Amino acid sequence: MLDILSTLEFTPFLLSFKLASITTFILFILCLPFAWWLSQTNSKAKPTLEALGALPIVLPPSVIGFYILIALSKNSPIGSFFDEYFDISLVFNFKGLVIASCFYSLPFMLQPLQSGFETIDKNMLEASYIGGKSRFETILRVALPNMKPSIISAIIVTFAHTVGEFGVVLMLGGSIPDETKVASVAIYEMVETMNYKAAHIYSALMLIMSFAVLLSVYLFKDKNKKQFTGLYK
């Protein structure tokens, strides 16, 4: 058993965690203002934007992967722009994976944050404005500290969801060792090459880790029943 463990390559796992950490960080920064706007607006565009934001939940990952691949390839305006001016290719490398993951995991960050903002008492925000504080300061010092359970669930679920992605990664990144070969892709290859032992170990690790993540979310949710909001309501 120990023999197998010591010969196993763990870079795919590290890559999965690196991808998930970067994606979660980027999505948190991008989704905060968007979620705030959605929670406060009466704009007619809101349902359309909400539907767009939720699309990645229902679309097959291969469809998301396909469109992103087309959009980022060197023949597309975006892809050729980055290639020409920055000499950066966005497909079949780690950068492309990050961009794709951001689309794929967007709703898992956006929705808990939005419903977190929506649970904040409007009068509390108005009391802050009347106290002379800007919108930015109000969000930072009043809204966010009063929706910690939503923030934590958004971060954990986004992270876990990105670790678990497979289809988009395969479409966009292929399976390049140390670059785009994340844990889920590695397991797929192990099964294809009939390396069941390694696949068992990898899968068991993924299973335990995913369970631990979800358990911690639910434990936390139980502790903060009154405030917890988000996808796992």
Add this chain to the structure above:
Amino acid sequence: MIKIDINTEILSVKIDIDEGDFIALSGKSGSGKTTLLRVLAGLESAKGEIKVGDNFWLKNKINLAPQKRDIGFVFQDYALFENMSIVKNLLYVNHDLELAKYLLDITELSNLKNRLPSTLSGGQKQRVALCRAMMSRPKLLLMDEPLSALDAQMRSRLQGELMTLHREFKTTTIMVSHDPSEIYKLCSRVIVLEDGKILNDGTPKDILLKTSGSQKFSFVGEVLEIKKLDAIYIAIIAIGQQLVEVVLSENEAQGLRVSQVVQVSTKAFAPMLLSLE
């Protein structure tokens, strides 16, 4: 001097207020009281003019944001910052430790200053909200039914504190209230709104005291029950929190029905007052 002349879809009022006045805003629900407060605070938009001293808060293209209006606002549901201790709730508005200490002292909250809002009672929360509103030394204090969620004893105590604060700071104050005794105790002027317009404007005595002519006592109450007792009728009437019995003749009883709102008055009457404390 505060000059208000505003129009919205549901509100059309013109009011001049002297500096230091304590004004009660009364009227049925939906009459526009809360909207008026929110327009004054800049939380809702309106057309017209609001001039405070020499400054326009609202005029043509000027429409100052709530942040720039120099107001204090006490919400009906307190709206304290749940993540901050009591003293931090105050300091958030204005980092003036001395003023915070002074306000907490006169409202007897000093020993609670490090507690979180969720651990306080309703009356305590409302006192914190009041202190927080005073932290910016506002030119105009707006209060939306600040005491309506409290029991009678706590209400009376907080009325005393409101009076103290008003004496100390002389802040021009507009308070939404339905409680005649509260209005009479605190306010120098009552404005009654109906359907977004001013229905009545005057001193509490002129507007609230319902006696007219030679009437000595006059109350508005609701008929709860009409009983026949031998040859007479007795009506049980609720006046405020108290129940009274009124003897009626058969003719009078026939003109009344349960849940009707009536005026109870008397002319020849020499009331006695007994101290209960």
